[in-house]
Amino acid sequence: MGKAKSTSQSSKRKPEAQSSTNTHSQLTTAGELHQTVDGEHATLTTNQGVPISDNQNSLRANPHGPTLLEDFILRDKITHFDHERIPERIVHARGTGVHGFFELTSSLKDYTTARILTEVGERTPLFTRLSTVTGGSGSIDTPRDVRGFAVKFYTKEGNWDLVGNNIPVFFIQDAIKFPDLIHAVKMEPDRGFPQAATAHDTFWDYISLTPESMHMVMWIMSDRTIPRSLRMIEGFGVHSYRLINESGKSTFVKFHWRPKLGLQSTIWDETVKISGADPDYHRRDMFEAIESGNFPEWEFAVQLFTQEEADQFPFDHLDPTKLIPEELVPLKVIGRMVLDRWPNNFFAETEQVAYCPSHIVPGIDFSNDPLLQGRLLSYHDTQLLRLGTPNFHQIPINAPKCPFNNHQRDGQMQMEQPVGRVAYEPNSLSETSPRETPAGFHSAVVTETGDKGRIRAESFADHYSQARQFYLSQTAYEQAHIASALVFELSKVEHVHIHKAMVGHLRHIEEDLAKRVAAGLALEQMPDKPEAAAPVQQLDPSPAVQIIGKMKDTLKGRAVGILIADGSDGMIIKKIKDAATKAGATVKIIAPKIGGIRLADSSILKSDGQLAGSPSVLFDAVAVILSSEGVKALSKESAAIDFVRDAFGHLKAIAVDKGGQELLKLAKVGKDAGVVEADDIDTFIAAAKIRQWDREKFVRTLA
Numbered sequence: 001m002g003k004a005k006s007t008s009q010s011s012k013r014k015p016e017a018q019s020s021t022n023t024h025s026q027l028t029t030a031g032e033l034h035q036t037v038d039g040e041h042a043t044l045t046t047n048q049g050v051p052i053s054d055n056q057n058s059l060r061a062n063p064h065g066p067t068l069l070e071d072f073i074l075r076d077k078i079t080h081f082d083h084e085r086i087p088e089r090i091v092h093a094r095g096t097g098v099h100g101f102f103e104l105t106s107s108l109k110d111y112t113t114a115r116i117l118t119e120v121g122e123r124t125p126l127f128t129r130l131s132t133v134t135g136g137s138g139s140i141d142t143p144r145d146v147r148g149f150a151v152k153f154y155t156k157e158g159n160w161d162l163v164g165n166n167i168p169v170f171f172i173q174d175a176i177k178f179p180d181l182i183h184a185v186k187m188e189p190d191r192g193f194p195q196a197a198t199a200h201d202t203f204w205d206y207i208s209l210t211p212e213s214m215h216m217v218m219w220i221m222s223d224r225t226i227p228r229s230l231r232m233i234e235g236f237g238v239h240s241y242r243l244i245n246e247s248g249k250s251t252f253v254k255f256h257w258r259p260k261l262g263l264q265s266t267i268w269d270e271t272v273k274i275s276g277a278d279p280d281y282h283r284r285d286m287f288e289a290i291e292s293g294n295f296p297e298w299e300f301a302v303q304l305f306t307q308e309e310a311d312q313f314p315f316d317h318l319d320p321t322k323l324i325p326e327e328l329v330p331l332k333v334i335g336r337m338v339l340d341r342w343p344n345n346f347f348a349e350t351e352q353v354a355y356c357p358s359h360i361v362p363g364i365d366f367s368n369d370p371l372l373q374g375r376l377l378s379y380h381d382t383q384l385l386r387l388g389t390p391n392f393h394q395i396p397i398n399a400p401k402c403p404f405n406n407h408q409r410d411g412q413m414q415m416e417q418p419v420g421r422v423a424y425e426p427n428s429l430s431e432t433s434p435r436e437t438p439a440g441f442h443s444a445v446v447t448e449t450g451d452k453g454r455i456r457a458e459s460f461a462d463h464y465s466q467a468r469q470f471y472l473s474q475t476a477y478e479q480a481h482i483a484s485a486l487v488f489e490l491s492k493v494e495h496v497h498i499h500k501a502m503v504g505h506l507r508h509i510e511e512d513l514a515k516r517v518a519a520g521l522a523l524e525q526m527p528d529k530p531e532a533a534a535p536v537q538q539l540d541p542s543p544a545v546q547i548i549g550k551m552k553d554t555l556k557g558r559a560v561g562i563l564i565a566d567g568s569d570g571m572i573i574k575k576i577k578d579a580a581t582k583a584g585a586t587v588k589i590i591a592p593k594i595g596g597i598r599l600a601d602s603s604i605l606k607s608d609g610q611l612a613g614s615p616s617v618l619f620d621a622v623a624v625i626l627s628s629e630g631v632k633a634l635s636k637e638s639a640a641i642d643f644v645r646d647a648f649g650h651l652k653a654i655a656v657d658k659g660g661q662e663l664l665k666l667a668k669v670g671k672d673a674g675v676v677e678a679d680d681i682d683t684f685i686a687a688a689k690i691r692q693w694d695r696e697k698f699v700r701t702l703a
Contacts, residue, residue, distance in 0.1 A: 046076050054454040058176045058370050062450025063457035064318060067175070067373035074176050078374060081179035082382040089386065091182055092148045094139050094196075095131035096230060096283045097350030098290060100339035102126050102153055102300065108334060111251045111304060112243035114363030116155040117334070125154045127397060128339055129353055130230045130286075133165075134185050135196025140275040141282035142266070143196040144225045144485070149235030149257060150355040151337065154401040161359040162255055163379070167224055168236035168323040171213045173460050175374020180206065199492035208501035211463040211533065214509060215321050218470045221485040222478060223265035223547050228620070230282045231289060231296040231557055232264045239357075239372040240317050242365040242444045243304075250444040252305050252317065252367065254324060256331055260297040262552030267691075268485065269700070270650040273617045281618070287342060292586070294557065295340040301331040314537055315466065316459035320371040322466055326544040349397040354383040365444045370456075389413040405434040461533040464508040469539040471510050475548045477693050483513055483703035487520030500527040508536055516703040553689050556584030560688060561619035563590045563611070563643055563660075565634060567627030570599040572657055572678050576623050579681045580688070585621075590614045592637065600627060612639045616647040621688030625678060626659030634663060641667045648675070649699045653687035655680075670698070 044052045052073055059071035067074065084090055101123045108117040116124050131148040132139065147166040152159060171181050184206035187193050194200050198220070207213050219225070227233045235257030242250040266274065274281050289296060303324055305317075315322045343349035356379040357372065366372060383392050389412040392398055407423045422430040471479060486506070490499050504527040506514035518526055543549055560580040562573055577587045591597045591607035599605055608614075616622050624644060626634065634640035640663060647654050648669045656664060657678040664675070674692035676684040696702070 046073060047080065048076075055180075056174065056177060057454040057456050058174050058374060059452065059454055060368075060370065061448045061452050063455050064316075064368055064459075065448045065450060065452075066368045067370055068452065074374060075377065077176060077179055078378045079381055081182070082378055083385045087386050087388070088137050090382070091133050092129075092131040092150075093137040094135050094141070095129045095148070095350060096286050097127060097129040097343055097346075097353060098286060098296075098339040099125070099127055099341035099343065099349075100295075100337055102151075102335055102337050104335045106332070106334040108243065108302070109245075111245055111253070112363035113246055114155075114160075114243070114361050115157055116153055116160065116361065117243070117363065124156075125401060126337065127152045127154075127349065127353055128337070129350060129355070130233070130282075132196065134198065139196040140279040142226065142271050142275045142279075144198065144220070144268070144271070144489075145196065146220060146225060147227065147230065147233055149233070151235075151257075152353065152355060152359075152398075155361055156402050157361040158402060158404070159359050159398075159400050160361045160364065161355045161357060162237055163355045163357045163375075164235050164237045164255070164257075166227070166233040166235055167216070167219045168238060168254075168256075169215050169219060169466075170238055170320045170371060171207075171216045172210065172371065173212050173319055173321055173456065174370045175372075175378065177210075178371075178374065178378070181210075199489040201493050201495055201498065204490060204493050204498050204502060205495070208498050208505065211505065211530065212321050212460075214463050214505055215467040215470065218467045218482060218509070221482045221489070222470075222474070223481055226266050226268060226271045227282075228264040228266050229261075229285050229557065231286065232259050232261050234258055234263065235298065238320055239369045240367040242367055244363055244365055244442065244444055248442070248445060250365065250446075252307070252310060254303040254317075254329075256301040256303070257337065258299040258301060258331075258333075260299065260336075261557040262554065263547045263550050264558075265547055267650050268481070268488070270617050270646070273615065273646065277613070277615050277617055286339075288586070289557070290339065290342045295338050296557075297339075298337045299333050300335040300337060301333045303329040303331060305329050314539065315462060316457060318367055318369045318457075319460045320369055321460075321463070323545075325469075325540075325542040327540065327542055348395075352387065352392075352395050353397045354387060354392050354395075356380045356383065360441075362439075362441045391415065407434065458534075462537065463534070464505075464532060465537040465539055468509045468536060469542060470545055471513060473541040473543060473545050475546060477696065478546060478548055479513070480696075480702040483516040483520070486513075486517045487703045490517070490521055499523060501530070503527050504529050508532055520703045548691075548693065551690065554584060555580060555620070555685065555689050558584070558620040558688070559586045559588065559618065560621050560623065561588050561590050561609075561614065561616060562623045562625060563640070564597055564599075564605070564607070564625050565592055565627070565630030566598050567600050567629040568597065568605075568625045568659075569627070569657060570601055570603055570605060573599075573605070573623075573625050575681055576625070576655060576678065576684070579685050580621075583685050583689075585688070588614070588619070590643075592634065592640075611637070611643065615639070616643045616652070617650065619647075619652070621653040621655075621684075622647045623655035623678060623684070624660030624663055625655075625657050626663060628659060628662070631659045631662045631666075635666050644669050648695070651691040651693060651695050651699075653684060653690075653692065655684040 058067045058074045103123050104120050107120050129150045132145045150163045152161050185203045237255035240252045243253050244250045310317050358376045391411050391413050394415045409423050422433045499521050503514050503518045507529045580587050588608040590609045592611050594610045596604035645667045653674045655676050655678045674687050
């Protein structure tokens with residue numbers, strides 16, 4: 001797979017001076033800080049004062065080998081990072097958890113002995129937690145952010161935790177860099193903001209110095225990070241794992257979740273307004289879907305490949321900043337997950353659930369992905385601090401549903417009461433104490449050779465090819481959204497040298513993208529490209545990474561809002577509601593006031609939401625059914641003007657009767673194929689299933 005490189009692959013740039021005051025470095029006591037010496041950097045050390053020669057690479061047995069337990073620098077750094085918050089999760093603090101089941105539909109018996117992947121028709125209980133990454137537990141649901149996608153399977157052979165994200169790649173190639181990444185993306189320590197946001201200097205400074213992040217940057221700047229619903233996101237295990245069959249042969253595998261409702265995202269302006277209208281938008285959406293019996297469902301799929309096949313890939317599958325395109329290794333759907341029960345108590349279950357990638361079952365094993373290798377340490381260590389005890393596995397939400405027995409004893413919050421005098425193995429004093437079994441867990445038989453060291457394989461050096469592939473695979477609309485997102489994010493960055501550095505990286509990805517972002521930032525000239533660690537390959541496009549191209553033509557799982565007022569036509573309201581409901585949508589009646597609205601026929605229709613608290617950003621399509629009396633009443637109501645103006649600006653279908661047309665005129669809203677006569681029900685339902693993308697160029701300026 002290529003020669004090893006002993007040097008860091010991070011970009012090098014002399015930073016700006018941090019202070020106008022020059023102080024001298026000296027031995028420090030606890031609580032003091034090492035200072036720079038006349039503008040020179042202090043030496044990076046461990047907490048024991050040991051100078052660190054390489055802060056970018058974990059210690060591995062060989063360039064493609066496993067991370068070694070003896071790496072005290074990795075363990076010191078990760079352990080300290082894991083213990084920085086009490087008791088909230090450092091990352092993924094804002095989460096939504098739901099019970100459900102997994103059903104296997106196609107056996108992988110040829111590849112694995114894991115019963116959950118071989119027993120077709122079996123339903124395995126599970127608990128899934130979906131989360132944002134950067135914000136605290138009290139942050140909003142809808143920031144531009146990666147979504148965690150973690151599933152705990154309570155299998156017959158023990159718990160299996162598949163801990164992933166809604167994006168198939170990651171920012172960094174080595175776990176030793178993770179504390180720095182999160183420190184950079186979190187609130188800036190001298191000011192305590194921004195919360196749940198990447199649009200600030202420390203994040204983009206770090207990214208501009210970390211070329212390996214460029215593929216992930218394309219994903220986080222895409223619409224993937226502003227999902228319409230947690231029910232409409234994909235999930236990825238990110239890393240390569242191994243499956244082991246009965247004969248001991250191992251096959252590499254990547255895990256995928258595909259939502260039955262299809263993918264859908266919001267528009268950035270819409271997302272910002274949703275966060276103000278309902279900071280719990282995603283959590284509420286999931287809760288209401290479960291309560292109404294519209295259980296979210298995902299297909300479970302795998303990509304299977306051998307080492308020989310992996311050797312032919314134009315990238316290294318052990319590099320977590322790379323994905324395997326579906327066009328190269330097709331997905332095989334083997335099961336489904338259904339979420340059908342909300343937790344009884346949010347804290348007891350959603351907050352106390354503990355996921356660890358190290359929780360696997362016989363027939364599944366790890367690869368030498370260096371990010372995965374570090375996560376095997378980090379997650380378990382985090383749970384020890386966050387839940388305060390090595391017995392966190394006894395908390396009901398974490399406990400296996402199969403029997404578990406061992407000789408581990410005591411510890412804080414021990415709930416079990418083991419009997420007998422034996423608490424060790426082997427022993428000759430007990431005929432019933434737990435013993436190891438030949439049928440137990442076996443690791444894959446893999447030969448490791450080479451020189452150990454803080455090394456990174458040269459096959460990890462290509463940082464731009466898949467980033468370019470991702471960008472060029474998008475529709476023109478999605479490319480414009482990526483460029484606009486980059487301009488927005490970088491416009492919040494104060495330091496111009498970071499703007500220039502990022503545009504330089506973008507030139508390796510696509511020159512037109514770099515020019516669009518440079519123009520948006522008003523750079524006077526294009527900056528030079530940084531030196532690339534490996535040539536940029538021209539990979540074939542992968543349409544599978546799109547959102548717009550993969551959206552399903554459906555209203556299932558979506559919401560339609562109907563704005564009414566006194567005097568509205570009840571017949572038209574009923575026809576629209578019935579048609580939208582039949583198409584699978586949730587329909588809500590919105591009015592200037594909560595309670596009963598007197599319709600044209602003098603009947604009373606109860607509203608579901610008050611206008612000011614139910615803006616159109618909460619719906620996928622809207623209808624405006626108003627009498628002349630109703631239009632007059634709403635003409636002076638800014639919330640009504642915003643309702644239709646935002647619906648049009650967010651590219652949604654709008655059904656209007658005569659009164660609705662008058663409100664659109666007052667709001668200076670134009671007319672196109674997505675603005676439909678209210679009595680043309682079929683046309684409205686068809687238009688409501690999609691966004692009116694051709695409208696976008698008329699309503700906002702994109703990069």
